[in-house]
Amino acid sequence: MEYPYLVDESNLDAMFEMLDTTGQGYITLVQYKGALKTLGLSTQDLPYEDNANITLEIFRKEV
Known part of the structure; x- marks a missing residue:
């Protein structure tokens, strides 16, 4: 069963x-x-260093 999208782009x-x-x-x-x-959502095991900058593209892809 596919879950509905609660948040769109x-x-x-x-x-x-x-x-x-x-x-x-x-x-x-x-x-x-x-x-x-x-x-x-979980914040454990994120593949970023402490000084990382998160772009909109990354944000969309991972959230």
Whole structure:
């Protein structure tokens, strides 16, 4: 059985834009982990270093 999509790409874009308040095109790993936790997703075993910048493309793909 396939699960329904509760969040579509436009929702992810809006969420990313709220996190990227300066319009730099990326968010920090801390912001990314916070978004994942807010959505009830795991933050363990992320393949990023502490100083990683998360782009919209990565955000869409992994959330």
